[in-house]
Amino acid sequence: MARNSSALASKSLRGSAISATWPGRLVVYGAVALIGLALALAPFLFPDVRSQEVAARICVFIVLVASYDLLIGYTGIVSFAHTMFFGLGAYGTAIALKTMGPGFEAILLGGGLGVVAALVLALLIGLLSLRVKAIFFAMVTLSAASVMMVLASQLSDFTGGEDGITYSIPRLFSPAFELLSDAEGKAVRLFGVPLNGKIALYYFVFISALVLFLAMMRIVASPLGSVLKAIRENELRAEAIGYRVVFYRTTIFCIAAGIAACAGILRAVWLKYTGPDVVLSFDIMIDILLMVVIGGMGTMLGAVIGVVLMTLAQYYLKDLMALGAEATGSLPLVPDLLYPERWLLWLGLGFILLVYFFPSGIVGTLLGKGGQK
Template identity: 65%
Template sequence: MSQSTTSGTKAVKAAVLLIFALLLFAPFLFQDVRALEVAARVCVFIVLVASYDLLIGYTGIVSFAHTMFFGFGAYGAAISLKQMGPGWDAVVVGALAGMGVSLIVAVAIGLLSLRVKAIFFAMITLATASVALVLASQLSDFTGGEDGITYRAPALFKTATKLMLDENGKVLRIFGVKVNGKLAAYYFVFFSCLALFVVMLRMVGSPLGTVLKAIRENEARAEAIGYRVVSYRTFVFCIAALVASLAGTIYAIWLKYTGPDTALSFAIMIDILLMVVIGGMGTMWGAVIGATMLVLAQYYLRDLMGAAAKATVDIPILPHVLDPDRWLFWLGIIFILLVYFFPKGIAGTVMAKGAPR
């Protein structure tokens, strides 16, 4: 590894550590409800994108069913909390149910489909995810249909509990921030997602990660030297499904609402693909950078364009070009530029810059 490659890796890791530090202190640095929503979404999508990168980046598996497993976890928690009430027993039951369904479906897809060529496997996963979305919309007695399910989270995440009150009965404050259920829910999301990310990071750094890369680079050669390729591909597909399911459960507890649009929408799958490409395939660090950048762009690009349009109101044409309603157009332009200047994603390109050929 060259010195420039080492410095590039250090720069990427420093950026990731900075992102996690900002997420850790987000409730104190950005004291508004919207910022906390954005930070929680970033945490969940870091896990979701990293788990998908296990498939597409490390093993070379193209799947369009990742949101389906995310939805299983979310609906598992939602149905359980709705039926059993807002207790931790309901959370555990819902998480286990979501993971159980995800594992069964992942094993079935893996064993039946991973022997086929990549494009056919991708189409099978797309069809399976479409069936899950239709079932969620049609089985309204269980899933709430198009309206989804609303429910209460465990008592710890209520607006204020006795543990969060001082001797005068007032809500405790730390650096001016109320210690309430919203804060507790955010740190539940943050530390749960951090733990899942660290597990995946250790996984790709283990000998398993080396085998997955070997399968990605040359499947026939990996099988020739003795690795059971289908078994490894099925295993990593199941691991990714379980992690996505847990991410869905975490997000469901945070939102206190689960519906087709928030858990099973194909738009979420598109977001995951964009995040992987922006951050860089085959690197866990890229998942952090890609998820953070796209979520921030989705929430704040429109506001920035509105401010820019007001600042250039006296310049011909420019205010119309920067109209906030055109934010998707500019998001597309930004994505094209990122792909052009960072062909391996931001993390992948920076880490590979100057590497010996």
């Protein structure tokens, strides 16, 4: 009788947990589906230059943030060197395009060398440092990232120094290149948007980012993902049952580094410019951390939500505040509070509120995972 009652209680608890999380799952999956659809149709829904830049940046940063979540969210590795790997992919591509000319072979060779360099550095850092405690490993990666930033600034013959590198990309990605032309020789328009090289460039970034993101989703759903979670939850227990913790930690560190370098390739091709401020800056590392925390560590889909919210705030919060200040011009104090240059204040307050109401990140809280389970 006692067994039957405990079984019924267990079923009841499971049923209540499912009923508590299914609305959250619906919200999360629905939001991610809408974001994916908006990104897939971005050139036609948002044809202006600024909106396309925002959409392309979101695609690249979803890959970058998700690859960092493999480390901090799924394995419990705190690293400050992720922008270093991002920069290696970007600089490898930029240097090759500058020296070899605007061809796909330059992207393949330069980007490939950047990815290889990222893998080698990640392997060296992993083998030398992943045996130490978390805070000491974080300091090692921070030092490595700082060294890379100095090298990029000082080796101006190769990297362009503080000014960075500007270069041309393949003609297929040029706005002047017509993918399809009509009888008059003009570019065919779809929903009023000309099908030119700019469209091809965006979909090169979008499809590449989608493939990389799906590959990471497959990793976390595989047996490797289960091992990473076991290491995160209890490293000593994982080692005691036979898993080679250092091997797995080094492996995922290299995988994350390689994917971050691929994101750097996409960023370099899209921008046609690479410099320390756009790929190696510590501000980018802070943005990555904030995006992971906002979306939810150890959820992967949290990268999508976190990147979209943070990027939209960075690009459009000032505009919204300017509109608000103009609309409330007759009120006391409010226009001063909504002065556009104070956007960082409101961004910080918004982040505090998000952490308070979604302590495990938006996706982690809505899915009832506690962000780390």
